[in-house]
Amino acid sequence: MASEFSIVAFCCEHSGALAAGTAFADAGIPDNVKIVSVPCSGSVQTIDILKALHSGAAGVVIFGCHDGACKHLSGNQRAKKRVAYAAGILEEIGWERERVGFSTIASVEGKVFSDLLAQMTHGLRSLAPEGSEGV
Amino acid sequence: MDVRKTVALLSNPEHVSLSKRVLVLGGGIGGIETALNLASLGCACTLVEPGESLEARAEAMFSSHNAAKDYAGFFSTRKAALFRDFRINVLLKTRVVSVAGHIGDFRVRTDCAGKTSAQGFGAIVVATGFELDAALPDTEMPHRVISHLELEKRIRNFRQGMRSGRAGSVIPKDVCFIVADSGDDSAIRSASALKGALAVQKFWQSNVFVCCQNVGAPREEMEKLYGEARSSGVVFFKFDEERPAISIGDTVLEVTVRDSSAGPDGEWKGLIKIACDLLVVPERFVPRPDTACLRRLLRVNADASGFLQENNVWLKPGASNRKGIFFVGGCRGSLDVDDILVEARAVALEVYNLVRSDEVPLPIGIATVDAAKCALCLTCLRSCPHAAVEVDHNPETGGKAALVVGIACEACGICVAECPANAIQMGEGEHQQAATELVRLR
Amino acid sequence: MIVAERKPIAEIMEMVGPRKKMLVVGCGACVTVCMAGGEREAEILATTLELAFRNEGKQFLWDCVERQCETEFVEPLRDKVRASAGVLSMGCGVGVQTLAAVFPESAVFPALNTHFMGRPVEQGLWAETCAGCGTCILSKTGGICPIARCSKSLLNGPCGGSVNGRCEVDPEHIECAWQLIYDRLEAWDALDLMDEIMPPKDWSTSAHGGVRRVFREDVVL
Numbered sequence: 001m002a003s004e005f006s007i008v009a010f011c012c013e014h015s016g017a018l019a020a021g022t023a024f025a026d027a028g029i030p031d032n033v034k035i036v037s038v039p040c041s042g043s044v045q046t047i048d049i050l051k052a053l054h055s056g057a058a059g060v061v062i063f064g065c066h067d068g069a070c071k072h073l074s075g076n077q078r079a080k081k082r083v084a085y086a087a088g089i090l091e092e093i094g095w096e097r098e099r100v101g102f103s104t105i106a107s108v109e110g111k112v113f114s115d116l117l118a119q120m121t122h123g124l125r126s127l128a129p130e131g132s133e134g135v
Numbered sequence: 136m137d138v139r140k141t142v143a144l145l146s147n148p149e150h151v152s153l154s155k156r157v158l159v160l161g162g163g164i165g166g167i168e169t170a171l172n173l174a175s176l177g178c179a180c181t182l183v184e185p186g187e188s189l190e191a192r193a194e195a196m197f198s199s200h201n202a203a204k205d206y207a208g209f210f211s212t213r214k215a216a217l218f219r220d221f222r223i224n225v226l227l228k229t230r231v232v233s234v235a236g237h238i239g240d241f242r243v244r245t246d247c248a249g250k251t252s253a254q255g256f257g258a259i260v261v262a263t264g265f266e267l268d269a270a271l272p273d274t275e276m277p278h279r280v281i282s283h284l285e286l287e288k289r290i291r292n293f294r295q296g297m298r299s300g301r302a303g304s305v306i307p308k309d310v311c312f313i314v315a316d317s318g319d320d321s322a323i324r325s326a327s328a329l330k331g332a333l334a335v336q337k338f339w340q341s342n343v344f345v346c347c348q349n350v351g352a353p354r355e356e357m358e359k360l361y362g363e364a365r366s367s368g369v370v371f372f373k374f375d376e377e378r379p380a381i382s383i384g385d386t387v388l389e390v391t392v393r394d395s396s397a398g399p400d401g402e403w404k405g406l407i408k409i410a411c412d413l414l415v416v417p418e419r420f421v422p423r424p425d426t427a428c429l430r431r432l433l434r435v436n437a438d439a440s441g442f443l444q445e446n447n448v449w450l451k452p453g454a455s456n457r458k459g460i461f462f463v464g465g466c467r468g469s470l471d472v473d474d475i476l477v478e479a480r481a482v483a484l485e486v487y488n489l490v491r492s493d494e495v496p497l498p499i500g501i502a503t504v505d506a507a508k509c510a511l512c513l514t515c516l517r518s519c520p521h522a523a524v525e526v527d528h529n530p531e532t533g534g535k536a537a538l539v540v541g542i543a544c545e546a547c548g549i550c551v552a553e554c555p556a557n558a559i560q561m562g563e564g565e566h567q568q569a570a571t572e573l574v575r576l577r
Numbered sequence: 578m579i580v581a582e583r584k585p586i587a588e589i590m591e592m593v594g595p596r597k598k599m600l601v602v603g604c605g606a607c608v609t610v611c612m613a614g615g616e617r618e619a620e621i622l623a624t625t626l627e628l629a630f631r632n633e634g635k636q637f638l639w640d641c642v643e644r645q646c647e648t649e650f651v652e653p654l655r656d657k658v659r660a661s662a663g664v665l666s667m668g669c670g671v672g673v674q675t676l677a678a679v680f681p682e683s684a685v686f687p688a689l690n691t692h693f694m695g696r697p698v699e700q701g702l703w704a705e706t707c708a709g710c711g712t713c714i715l716s717k718t719g720g721i722c723p724i725a726r727c728s729k730s731l732l733n734g735p736c737g738g739s740v741n742g743r744c745e746v747d748p749e750h751i752e753c754a755w756q757l758i759y760d761r762l763e764a765w766d767a768l769d770l771m772d773e774i775m776p777p778k779d780w781s782t783s784a785h786g787g788v789r790r791v792f793r794e795d796v797v798l
Contacts, residue, residue, distance in 0.1 A: 039561075040547040043548025
């Protein structure tokens with residue numbers, strides 16, 4: 001069940017997903033966030049981002065490893081580029097680029113994870129409601 | 136609507152057998168030690184060296200840039216052991232022409248004086264070493280500025296001259312060393328300067344001045360060297376950000392250094408002017424020029440300076456982006472012989488662990504290409520960070536298609552995401568399942 | 578291969594017009610390789626258009642065929658095409674017209690702009706290499722085409738705008754083709770080819786010469 005301003009967070013299993021785990025243990029994951037664990041941030045496809053929005057998410061974020069820390073060496077760079085491509089597509093149809101984002105994170109940064117998601121939720125609230133359902 | 140075909144996957148994991156023979160590239164101390172360690176662990180090795188003999192590298196290695204010990208004798212002993220070991224096949228005057236295949240089955244073609252031969256190896260260790268670049272500063276008195284290697288040569292010639300009773304060339308009265316920090320090789324440059332300083336004191340009895348940023352004594356021998364130098368009368372100046380300036384005096388060079396031990400107050404700002412007949416500066420350590428070619432042959436990555444192995448926290452010291460290919464020593468920027476010995480042993484153990492089983496199960500969840508959909512655009516081949524993709528003849532379709540080599544695949548899914556034909560699937564397609572789950576978000 | 582790019586989505590949305598349901602068709606050949614209209618891009622476009630027209634509830638189905646320029650590959654789409662109000666082709670101009678020819682009663686629109694015949698210089702960068710002039714002179718120019726790669730399509734050496742091997746039209750992105758030709762011929766020890774003056778080109782075999790056909794009697798059934 002999607003709540004308002006739902007966010008789909010694709011989390012690399014070596015960083016993002018672990019940070020999510022830490023965040024879950026500490027303060028919990030807010031209701032509006034769905035975590036999808038992936039083997040590498042570089043494995044998230046553009047269509048995955050678009051489908052998430054199509055299914056009703058207000059925003060999509062990919063969490064990958066910091067530069068120089070990607071287990072698959074260049075996966076985080078691929079993810080960053082793919083998010084930029086998706087943001088460009090959104091802009092072409094009159095949606096806000098800010099609905100999609102990429103962030104690097106380390107496995108221990110549970111608080112950073114929570115903060116970034118809270119920031120994104122806040123940002124989505126202030127966007128015009130034209131694009132997403134559940135508003 | 137969804138035209139993705141499901142690729143049938145084997146439910147039982149496949150096994151591949153690995154060749155136990157290991158290829159070692161390079162006949163320097165790194166290559167020699169790796170081969171000897173591997174042989175002692177029971178792995179047959181082939182050591183390939185483009186030079187005529189193994190002497191050529193030793194000269195560059197046993198310059199004064201190594202720490203306090205003298206390795207010349209050590210190298211001879213190890214070299215002799217190498218040639219005696221029946222488990223090690225040493226190929227001189229040989230270079231690698233092409234490398235195909237993957238871990239467990241690297242198909243390598245070599246050329247020796249125009250004759251090519253091919254052989255299969257389970258793993259490859261690259262120990263091709265580094266080079267020294269003199270990088271002397273420009274002055275109007277170029278004959279007064281030399282590198283550490285050159286200094287060593289002159290002292291060696293002087294000592295030979297003494298022994299044979301010949302008169303040597305003019306001995307400098309005042310010798311100045313400048314050693315600036317430069318990252319990984321700082322300790323080596325400092326050690327080299329200290330050894331050089333001591334040698335100059337001992338044999339030429341010149342006045343010796345050393346301007347350095349950090350003596351950088353991470354090792355016992357360095358502490359000892361420094362102590363020896365101080366007590367024998369070498370004068371040390373320490374500078375911080377501001378590098379010493381070199382200017383021309385009447386007949387000699389003048390080095391102006393701001394010594395950081397001077398207090399901030401008072402008239403004396405710590406500026407010292409050293410008149411010297413001879414200025415000695417360390418060489419830069421750079422990757423060998425054939426490293427770029429080697430990178431292409433082996434499909435491995437380098438760091439920003441061109442030394443093999445990119446900077447990534449997941450890569451163990453000797454590991455490359457490809458399973459089964461390792462780096463030892465100077466080619467990856469390790470310059471201290473003691474470090475290289477440790478690396479050689481560590482990498483030998485890694486390789487041994489890899490190739491010792493008769494069979495290895497394929498990883499689960501690896502990517503598979505649907506050959507019928509593959510447009511042969513080569514994107515997956517280019518994008519795979521582990522070089523696990525080849526183009527091969529596909530028996531099902533009768534044509535060529537991209538092929539993910541199971542044993543080299545690390546199941547990252549990057550190729551799946553890059554494929555413009557949606558022709559690659561990972562494992563059982565759990566990833567696609569995760570995506571379709573999202574449809575139920577509404 | 579043929580290199581194309583997706584049209585701006587705003588332009589594609591205009592083509593949709595009042596239609597409520599359309600079929601996006603990708604092609605598994607050239608446009609897959611240049612990442613413009615393969616299966617992946619077809620799905621992306623269909624999903625994007627549904628996002629864009631969400632409030633109006635328009636439907637965009639998608640499919641992909643092996644090669645959009647062949648009748649046999651396109652024919653199986655017939656039912657889907659009939660069930661849609663129009664087709665957005667992600668093939669090159671040839672694919673669009675094949676769809677239009679096989680389904681003349683349907684409205685077929687181009688979702689791509691077809692650019693040129695070229696090759697990948699590196700992943701993500703495709704450069705024009707062949708202009709399809711119909712009278713190939715590559716044997717005289719060391720395998721480098723001045724028609725396609727010289728900004729002025731000159732036939733007899735560089736112009737004054739060649740500086741440091743770059744073309745003055747866009748020095749950052751365009752190499753001087755004649756510099757490349759010279760270097761190549763020098764490497765072949767064939768610089769005497771540079772001395773041969775090429776006469777004014779017969780453009781009648783190129784696109785300028787009118788509609789072109791190739792006919793092979795020996796393979797006609």
